[in-house]
Amino acid sequence: MTDEFDPRPEDLKQRVWxxxxxxxxxxxxxxxxxRVVMNNLVLHLHPSKVxxxxxxxxxxxxxxxxALLLIVLLSVTGVMLMFVYTPSPETAYQDMxxxxxxxxxxxxxxxxxHWSGNLLVIVAFLHxxxxxxxxxxxTPREFNWILxxALLLLVVAANFTGYLLPxxxxxxxxxxxxxxxxxxxxxxxxxxxxxxxxxPEVGAATLTNFYGLHVAIIPLTLMGIVSFHIWRVRKDxxxxxHTVDGKVDGDDGDRxxxxxxxxxxxxxxxVFALVMTGAILLWSVWVNAPLEAAANPxxxxxxxxxxxxxxxxxxxxxxxxxxxxxxxIPALGLGALAFLPYQRFDLSAEGVWFRSRKGRLIAxxxxxxxxxxxxxxxxxxxxxxxxxxxxxxxxxxISNGWIPLAVLLLLLIGYYDMIKRLFRSTACEAxxxxxxxxxxxxxxxxxxxxxxxxxxxxxxLPWEVL
Amino acid sequence: xxxxxxxxxxFLKLAWGAAGALALVETGGVVxxxxxxxxxxxxxxxVIDAGQADSFPPGSxxxxxxxxxxxxxxxxxxxLALYRxxxxxxxxxxxxxxxxxxxxxxxxxxxxxxxxVINPPAPRPLDRFAVSIVDGxxxxxxxxxxxxxxxxxxxxxYAGVTA
Numbered sequence: 001m002t003d004e005f006d007p008r009p010e011d012l013k014q015r016v017w018x019x020x021x022x023x024x025x026x027x028x029x030x031x032x033x034x035r036v037v038m039n040n041l042v043l044h045l046h047p048s049k050v051x052x053x054x055x056x057x058x059x060x061x062x063x064x065x066x067a068l069l070l071i072v073l074l075s076v077t078g079v080m081l082m083f084v085y086t087p088s089p090e091t092a093y094q095d096m097x098x099x100x101x102x103x104x105x106x107x108x109x110x111x112x113x114h115w116s117g118n119l120l121v122i123v124a125f126l127h128x129x130x131x132x133x134x135x136x137x138x139t140p141r142e143f144n145w146i147l148x149x150a151l152l153l154l155v156v157a158a159n160f161t162g163y164l165l166p167x168x169x170x171x172x173x174x175x176x177x178x179x180x181x182x183x184x185x186x187x188x189x190x191x192x193x194x195x196x197x198x199x200p201e202v203g204a205a206t207l208t209n210f211y212g213l214h215v216a217i218i219p220l221t222l223m224g225i226v227s228f229h230i231w232r233v234r235k236d237x238x239x240x241x242h243t244v245d246g247k248v249d250g251d252d253g254d255r256x257x258x259x260x261x262x263x264x265x266x267x268x269x270x271v272f273a274l275v276m277t278g279a280i281l282l283w284s285v286w287v288n289a290p291l292e293a294a295a296n297p298x299x300x301x302x303x304x305x306x307x308x309x310x311x312x313x314x315x316x317x318x319x320x321x322x323x324x325x326x327x328x329i330p331a332l333g334l335g336a337l338a339f340l341p342y343q344r345f346d347l348s349a350e351g352v353w354f355r356s357r358k359g360r361l362i363a364x365x366x367x368x369x370x371x372x373x374x375x376x377x378x379x380x381x382x383x384x385x386x387x388x389x390x391x392x393x394x395x396x397x398i399s400n401g402w403i404p405l406a407v408l409l410l411l412l413i414g415y416y417d418m419i420k421r422l423f424r425s426t427a428c429e430a431x432x433x434x435x436x437x438x439x440x441x442x443x444x445x446x447x448x449x450x451x452x453x454x455x456x457x458x459x460x461l462p463w464e465v466l
Numbered sequence: 467x468x469x470x471x472x473x474x475x476x477f478l479k480l481a482w483g484a485a486g487a488l489a490l491v492e493t494g495g496v497v498x499x500x501x502x503x504x505x506x507x508x509x510x511x512x513v514i515d516a517g518q519a520d521s522f523p524p525g526s527x528x529x530x531x532x533x534x535x536x537x538x539x540x541x542x543x544x545x546l547a548l549y550r551x552x553x554x555x556x557x558x559x560x561x562x563x564x565x566x567x568x569x570x571x572x573x574x575x576x577x578x579x580x581x582x583v584i585n586p587p588a589p590r591p592l593d594r595f596a597v598s599i600v601d602g603x604x605x606x607x608x609x610x611x612x613x614x615x616x617x618x619x620x621x622x623x624y625a626g627v628t629a
């Protein structure tokens with residue numbers, strides 16, 4: 001052992017190199033490959049060996065890794081942008097204009113930051129779906145699912161605080177609308193809103209607050225939890241993919257072969273990261289991040305829309321009393337998501353896409369149900385049903401809150417029961433059906449909000465919206 | 467000591483726990499107060515002189531951009547100052563003279579001339595500011611918006627009547 005690390009004074013270059021990289025590169029055998037992973041600061045986030053079937057790209061789709069890549073891209077471009085931007089209403093918008101016209105590659109760096117941020121919301125959401133549909137949250141991974149939810153919320157918070165910084169009309173009114181949602185939380189809502197905004201309306205204090213949150217508090221918290229999240233993946237390992245017939249996917253026998261992380265996993269990660277970086281770079285070269293007229297607190301644009309990832313919520317607000325649209329329904333949804341991994345789960349469904357053959361059929365039926373039912377319900381509420389008008393003696397929090405929510409929950413319970421009877425499914429498969437139904441509903445609401453709501457938030461066809 | 471159930475170890479655990487909790491609460495208090503809203507004295511938030519009461523014809527709505535309110539003179543001559551912020555989600559509500567109502571561009575809430583909700587989702591009438599008329603001059607106190615469940619004739623202020 002002592003010979004291995006014996007400094008060789010006759011070769012200074014060699015000595016310096018070995019003081020940095022202790023292990024032989026490239027390693028000549030599996031032990032050497034494992035040691036490189038263990039001893040490297042970055043690589044040691046990985047285990048030294050991984051199960052071969054989990055390397056299959058169409059199992060993970062590389063979504064967690066892609067999210068990490070985007071966080072790195074966002075950190076680098078974000079720090080660069082900090083050097084050319086001052087968070088004050090007098091200068092912010094002018095800084096944006098200068099960034100796009102006088103700073104070398106300013107537009108490109110802004111585009112990269114903007115598109116990576118938006119993509120991160122989508123990728124984090126897809127990552128959640130992937131883990132759900134392959135049963136990747138099962139024991140001992142329940143808590144890592146919770147950490148993932150926390151990360152999703154942080155990503156949205158990072159996006160929302162960053163949204164204000166350009167200080168254009170889009171930014172000002174999206175944040176006005178978004179932060180007003182908070183004021184509907186009973187008792188503490190208005191105080192919380194004023195605390196966050198630094199006053200009753202979006203202004204100079206808001207910009208400073210959001211800047212501090214966006215460049216320091218949220219990224220630091222995010223990176224801490226991301227490390228925790230990845231460390232737990234390493235400790236808990238990935239769920240082994242199985243085919244719908246219960247065989248290990250991507251392996252001949254039922255014996256699960258383990259391969260060294262270097263090069264099998266690391267090379268795949270590098271290739272995927274390079275391809276994605278290239279794709280994002282190309283997109284950012286061609287498509288500019290939007291910048292509207294400077295913020296004008298006297299004039300709300302028509303329609304004034306929240307950021308796209310809040311449009312599902314904003315659509316709910318058009319149909320429910322604000323306490324329900326902004327607080328109760330989202331809180332119920334988040335609560336249900338957090339509770340998911342602690343529910344009973346069919347062991348045979350672990351690592352199987354959509355649980356089972358029956359699970360796949362139910363998921364398809366649920367998707368179609370939501371695709372048809374949600375637009376119908378939206379149209380019904382928009383043109384036919386006027387609940388507060390039908391019950392003029394009741395406060396709207398009951399007529400447009402408790403009553404429609406109770407009806408929807410009853411419909412959901414009925415749907416769950418129907419699925420279980422009709423398909424003779426397990427609770428696990430039926431629960432997935434409800435999940436698919438609600439996720440599709442949320443996506444449909446988001447699409448309606450983004451593409452089918454025009455002037456005065458009236459329903460219209462997408463080409464009339466633009 | 468009378469109570470022998472508390473051992474020295476338990477007592478110390480409790481004391482450490484309590485001291486730790488107190489320190490946490492204190493730290494939380496420091497952080498919260500540090501970040502609490504800084505109130506800046508400015509144009510908005512003070513008492514604004516709108517001008518002579520006679521210069522506003524009955525049945526008119528006059529926007530005051532700096533003060534963020536509309537001075538409404540009802541057809542019967544009563545004055546009302548309405549905060550322009552929508553009670554739904556905080557958008558700036560413009561007055562639509564053609565239709566004779568306030569229509570919010572964000573979620574299509576609409577309000578009567580006196581702030582009463584015509585069309586939800588707004589949950590309550592537009593907030594108002596206190597109006598006083600001194601020697602024929604209309605003054606509006608924009609310090610605190612007054613929330614109300616229903617618009618009422620009692621909200622109106624008349625020239626020549628001392629409040």
